[in-house]
Amino acid sequence: MDKHMEAKKRNQAYNRYVQAKIPKTKPWPSLFNSFLVGGIICCIGQGINDLILLWFPNMAEQSAWAYTLIVLIFIASFLTGIGVYDKIGKFAGGGSIVPITGFSNSITSPAVEFKHEGIIYGICVKMFTIAGPVIVSGVVASFIIGVIYLFI
Amino acid sequence: MYYLWVFLIGGLVCMLGQVLIIYTNITSARILVTFVLIGVLLQAFGIFDPISEFARAGINVPIIGFGASLAKGAISAVKSKGLLGAFTGGLEATAGGIAAAIFFAFIFSLIFKSKTKN
Amino acid sequence: MYTNQTVIFKNKPVIIGSYSIVGPKEGKGNFGQYFNYVMKDDSFGEKSYEKAEMKMLKTAIVGAIEDAKIKASDVNLLLAGDLLNQIISSSYAARDFDFAFLGLFGACSTMAESMAIAGSIIDGKEFDTIVCSTGSHFSTAERQFRFPLELGNQRPPTSQWTVTGAGACVISSKGKGPRLTMATFGKVVDFGINDVNDMGAAMAPAAMDTMLAHFRDTKTTPDDYDLIVTGDLGKLGSEILIDLMEDQGIKLGLNYNDCGQMYYTRNQNTLSGGSGCGCSATVLNSYIIKKLRTGEYKKVLFMPTGALMSTTASQQGETIPGVCHAIVLECDESVKDVKISTTSNRNVKNTPSKKSERTSISQKNQGHINN
Numbered sequence: 001m002d003k004h005m006e007a008k009k010r011n012q013a014y015n016r017y018v019q020a021k022i023p024k025t026k027p028w029p030s031l032f033n034s035f036l037v038g039g040i041i042c043c044i045g046q047g048i049n050d051l052i053l054l055w056f057p058n059m060a061e062q063s064a065w066a067y068t069l070i071v072l073i074f075i076a077s078f079l080t081g082i083g084v085y086d087k088i089g090k091f092a093g094g095g096s097i098v099p100i101t102g103f104s105n106s107i108t109s110p111a112v113e114f115k116h117e118g119i120i121y122g123i124c125v126k127m128f129t130i131a132g133p134v135i136v137s138g139v140v141a142s143f144i145i146g147v148i149y150l151f152i
Numbered sequence: 153m154y155y156l157w158v159f160l161i162g163g164l165v166c167m168l169g170q171v172l173i174i175y176t177n178i179t180s181a182r183i184l185v186t187f188v189l190i191g192v193l194l195q196a197f198g199i200f201d202p203i204s205e206f207a208r209a210g211i212n213v214p215i216i217g218f219g220a221s222l223a224k225g226a227i228s229a230v231k232s233k234g235l236l237g238a239f240t241g242g243l244e245a246t247a248g249g250i251a252a253a254i255f256f257a258f259i260f261s262l263i264f265k266s267k268t269k270n
Numbered sequence: 271m272y273t274n275q276t277v278i279f280k281n282k283p284v285i286i287g288s289y290s291i292v293g294p295k296e297g298k299g300n301f302g303q304y305f306n307y308v309m310k311d312d313s314f315g316e317k318s319y320e321k322a323e324m325k326m327l328k329t330a331i332v333g334a335i336e337d338a339k340i341k342a343s344d345v346n347l348l349l350a351g352d353l354l355n356q357i358i359s360s361s362y363a364a365r366d367f368d369f370a371f372l373g374l375f376g377a378c379s380t381m382a383e384s385m386a387i388a389g390s391i392i393d394g395k396e397f398d399t400i401v402c403s404t405g406s407h408f409s410t411a412e413r414q415f416r417f418p419l420e421l422g423n424q425r426p427p428t429s430q431w432t433v434t435g436a437g438a439c440v441i442s443s444k445g446k447g448p449r450l451t452m453a454t455f456g457k458v459v460d461f462g463i464n465d466v467n468d469m470g471a472a473m474a475p476a477a478m479d480t481m482l483a484h485f486r487d488t489k490t491t492p493d494d495y496d497l498i499v500t501g502d503l504g505k506l507g508s509e510i511l512i513d514l515m516e517d518q519g520i521k522l523g524l525n526y527n528d529c530g531q532m533y534y535t536r537n538q539n540t541l542s543g544g545s546g547c548g549c550s551a552t553v554l555n556s557y558i559i560k561k562l563r564t565g566e567y568k569k570v571l572f573m574p575t576g577a578l579m580s581t582t583a584s585q586q587g588e589t590i591p592g593v594c595h596a597i598v599l600e601c602d603e604s605v606k607d608v609k610i611s612t613t614s615n616r617n618v619k620n621t622p623s624k625k626s627e628r629t630s631i632s633q634k635n636q637g638h639i640n641n
Contacts, residue, residue: 015461039158040159042163069249080422083267106180
């Protein structure tokens with residue numbers, strides 16, 4: 001038991017030492033990159049939305065947004081396929097993860113990656129390894145909110 | 153002019169994601185989950201729509217918008233269908249996005265091959 | 271003969287052949303000129319990266335046998351391992367050869383593990399000729415341990431780059447070439463690191479443990495070696511090892527370095543350096559063995575480290591255990607007296623840490639640690 005405590009203490013000391021030793025990078029460049037790229041992606045989304053409303057003036061706002069997101073998802077999925085999105089991601093970090101394009105990337109990238117394991121066990125099964133939790137947590141949370149609204 | 157707002161709000165939201173990456177070292181799946189839940193909460197408290205008024209794509213394009221439409225769908229469906237709405241509303245409202253992501257991913261995974269990094 | 275953890279080979283098995291094959295990025299790295307073969311494209315003409323990794327191992331084994339100028343039928347045993355689940359690259363590569371196969375898993379320490387076992391078997395006069403091989407591939411390791419290649423995420427500064435490459439060597443009881451004189455088998459050491467992006471810190475304590483055991487068992491000091499080289503601790507991990515050893519009262523001088531740290535040039539964007547089985551295996555079977563053959567190095571302590579983690583264990587909150595095996599390689603008698611005017615251990619350009627830098631680093635961190 002004593003030995004166990006000793007090891008625990010040693011490990012804590014070692015972890016503290018390693019934390020102090022890890023090279024600290026300046027956060028500002030990466031924060032700026034994510035701001036820039038995130039802002040640009042949102043502006044592209046706005047542009048698509050405006051174009052859709054320009055061409056189809058009678059479309060409901062809700063549907064126009066749905067189309068906008070679908071177009072963005074298409075673009076991101078394509079860029080993932082041709083191997084460009086990961087390069088954007090390396091530069092932008094959160095800037096290309098947080099927009100809906102990041103969601104699309106997180107579905108397409110495992111699908112492309114695991115295609116050699118076959119359509120069923122590769123593409124279809126692995127497709128949700130990263131994005132699955134997003135859908136699960138979103139659906140669960142929205143259900144809870146719906147039930148709460150049922151009673152108030 | 154509203155593009156400036158779109159850029160600023162969108163950029164700030166994404167930068168918040170980067171802050172999480174730098175200071176908590178979380179993976180992209182966790183970031184996406186966090187932001188979806190933020191969106192659900194914003195919608196539940198009725199804060200999302202006022203922001204969306206002027207931020208437009210700045211808040212709708214980030215995955216927060218996805219969470220917000222999930223919650224919005226559930227809330228409005230509950231009003232018309234009762235408890236059933238809580239089950240169907242969320243996915244109904246976001247079905248387009250999810251189906252598109254799945255469909256395009258499937259098609260492109262058949263066409264393209266993963267490339268190594270340099 | 272053995273003392274504690276160390277086996278001392280009386281008959282000094284000989285490394286009669288070696289071969290290394292690497293990917294294009296590795297070919298542009300610091301050791302580029304030393305490798306036997308640099309692939310133009312890291313799918314190596316195969317359909318998947320796993321198949322490419324198998325082919326790399328096969329090529330390395332065939333190359334090493336050719337280099338040794340023996341027939342494949344002379345080989346008694348193949349000792350090989352890699353990083354993939356169920357070590358498929360090694361065992362699938364082995365099915366194309368007509369000799370016995372022992373699969374090993376020591377993560378990135380596999381090269382030394384296999385050579386230490388081969389040395390023991392040959393020294394005991396059980397088998398005559400044994401091939402040791404290991405390799406890794408960036409794209410297969412990435413998708414098994416981390417994320418899909420096309421996912422747009424950033425790598426933290428402590429992360430390392432898995433080397434695409436494979437190395438093999440033939441060890442025999444007779445012949446000419448560098449000799450295997452000692453082997454220290456390491457214990458599994460865990461200092462409670464659970465960050466899967468910080469392998470160097472997880473493995474450095476294992477390297478320290480084996481190094482201390484080696485110096486104790488063989489009554490040698492760091493000054494007895496021309497080169498002491500760890501496998502893939504990377505930039506951060508090797509600095510940690512220097513600190514850890516200093517706390518134990520052993521100062522690692524200029525003759526210490528790390529394969530992972532030396533592997534890539536600075537502008538190749540590999541953050542903390544190279545990692546993977548292929549990292550130490552390709553450096554040993556190209557650069558180090560060549561220098562031992564010419565007599566430029568007389569005595570080398572080669573001690574790659576391995577992080578014995580799995581994604582399942584780390585998702586369950588387990589910490590990362592490390593292991594390190596050490597072998598001592600000495601040049602052949604015939605080149606022992608060769609004097610090379612520039613006996614610099616650092617003719618690999620661009621190695622980041624200088625002695626002055628190092629001492630200041632370790633002074634700064636003294637007192638941070640008490641074990």
